[in-house]
Amino acid sequence: MTRPGVAAAIDSALFDSLITRFGATFGHDDAPWRAWPLANAPAAPGRHDVVLADGEATADTIAQLTAGGAVLIETDREGGRWIDTVRSPMGTWVLDAHADDDADDDRPHPPAFVAVLLAALALHFPAHDALCIARAWQPGRQDWPTDFARFPRVRHAALASPDNPPQPFAPCPPDLGLYAVVPSADWIERLVPLAVPTVQLRFKSDDAAAVKAEVARAAQAAKGQPSRLFINDHWRVALDHHAAMGGDSGIYGIHLGQEDLDEADLEAIRASGLRLGVSTHGYAEMLRVAAIGPSYLALGAIFPTTTKVMPTAPQGMGRFRAYVALMQPVVPALVGIGGVNGSNLREVLDVGVGSAAVVRAVTEASDVPAAVASLTALFGR
Template sequence: MTRQGVAAALDAALFDDLVRRYAAMFGRDEAPWQAWLLANGPASPGAHDVLLSDGEADAAAIDRVAAAGAVLIETEREGGRWIDTVRSPMGTWVLDVQADDGNPHSPAFVAVLCAALSLHFPAHDALCIARAWQPGSTAWPGAFARFPRVRHAALASPDAPVRPFAPCPDLGLYVVLPSADWIERLVPLAVPTVQLRFKSDDPAAIQAEIARAASAARGSQSRLFINDHWRVAIDHHAACGGDSGIYGIHLGQEDLDEADLDAIRASGLRLGVSTHGYAEMLRVAAIGPSYLALGAIFPTTTKVMPTQPQGMGRFQSYVALMKPVIPSLVGIGGVNAGNMREVLAVGVGSAAVVRAVTEADDVAAAVAGLKGLFE
């Protein structure tokens, strides 16, 4: 059946070269992606269609594209910058970037965008890649200054830079643990970095776990991060006069919108944040966190992930982009003794594990073996 509509102009040679060059690194979607100018798009777009609008789309078009599970990118000019609103089944992102020319959807831009989508990047990350692409180049983009800034959901105004959080050194072996019992077991083994990821809705239980974990870490060689429960961690840290045993707080993307980042910064505690791709890394970079966790690199069963495993190809590209900006990086997600060396070889100074320790028959031996991989 013939599709209706007129496809957007695409640099076919560039598209073919990029897919051929990078498919082994990132993987390839066998279903072809197609870009269309919104006015000429098919009446019934599909999940592998991206509609490009020069300016704001009307509500009916937005609803039609959303109902089809397709991607809509609305582009407006603001001074010398492109403002892109990316709408996809994964949500809405608004990004802005310096304009290279006067064409919002040039054939080269469309080629890189469709290539990135074909390489399994989600739409908001594919847009970041396409805008950051150096004209005339076939090298994967790695210059941070060329990447877009996040306007929505922004954590800080790009025009009013915030004071960064206290920096972290390389964090070494980073073990994520479910309880204070585990923290008390691991700290005597001199694990460089531990995280308490205690899941509970009971305020008293949360306070008790954090107090026990902090007490275990106080005066030790282990840096203790508290996952999620940032307010309790700040209060406990303050009550101890800033000598609580708590080194920092770790937040996921879903926690950032609710956390009082100014309060965390004022407490003197470090801040680590989980990221799962380009747009999230760019969003978080604006607040200057102490470290970024990049993943999930490999399949993991310890939590439900918002994205598919990133794989080593993406992990390498993320490290190359972010290390000059945020030097302390942590590889996370499915890391174990068998793949730890591969992760560290990319250039990060830390890798996080869970089951490699918590499910070990001999915990002390497992910790010693993992620590040895950093030497």
């Protein structure tokens, strides 16, 4: 790497147009992002620098770049596809995208690609999502990409082979309605009689006996009732209880976060007939999960939330609309999550989703039945 650095060629007009068109929608980073070919990168790139490698970088180069917080994108060509390895402070993703046969420029990082990549980074998308947007961008267009077929496939950390996808999980109706996420079986027992359409037990404990008892109690409360019960995280306990009850357990499905997917026995969940819902926080995660055919996707966090530590900043309504436009044709059941309450629920539903998850809007309500009635009424407007 040379000392002063020579920037990658960029379509400046396209970059400026994207910032102008979408800055208000997604927010805009005032610090300039810069892209450099690996051979011409500065000696000490930092957190607003992207280094583009045509092929694999050496271990020493990777260590040097990542130590300074820079983004490294290594690109290889396999037949008609680009294979991009994105290394950033948020981890490593390997993504596999179609290479346009009719593209005027067959280089791995042409000026238009660099423009969209840097614009997406400036619009606060993390590096792996910015890469997804840049690869999905249609040459000659300025509309935000919504064609799922143009988006990359996830090679790492893949949940299934993109060339041999598994059977999808049992489907959910697209209108899961008001979705109350609560910390105990006691809350499930309070909400099921109020006919809350969907409820989730998010019981946090390392006590195996306590978890088993809480799941059994929540399942008993939901059995034979119209409320759909999802069990968060404790997938093995939910499967065991469901099997012990002969498949008539009161449990409708299991909800997993991104961090749980690699450890869960997805085949066992699929075979049980239980539904699977998954939390996602951006393009790469949505693409990763879409490969296994989940029953629903939860998209967020839309608004600031204090109920859990989030891996990303609040997405905002602009990103939420973009995610729904991309994913709804692929996974019809979508749930808006994160900071949703009575003041913003209608805004979430107006995007076109059939469900929104609430926590404090129920658990901190002074009058729970009144709160449920008020929130449920918003779905009917």
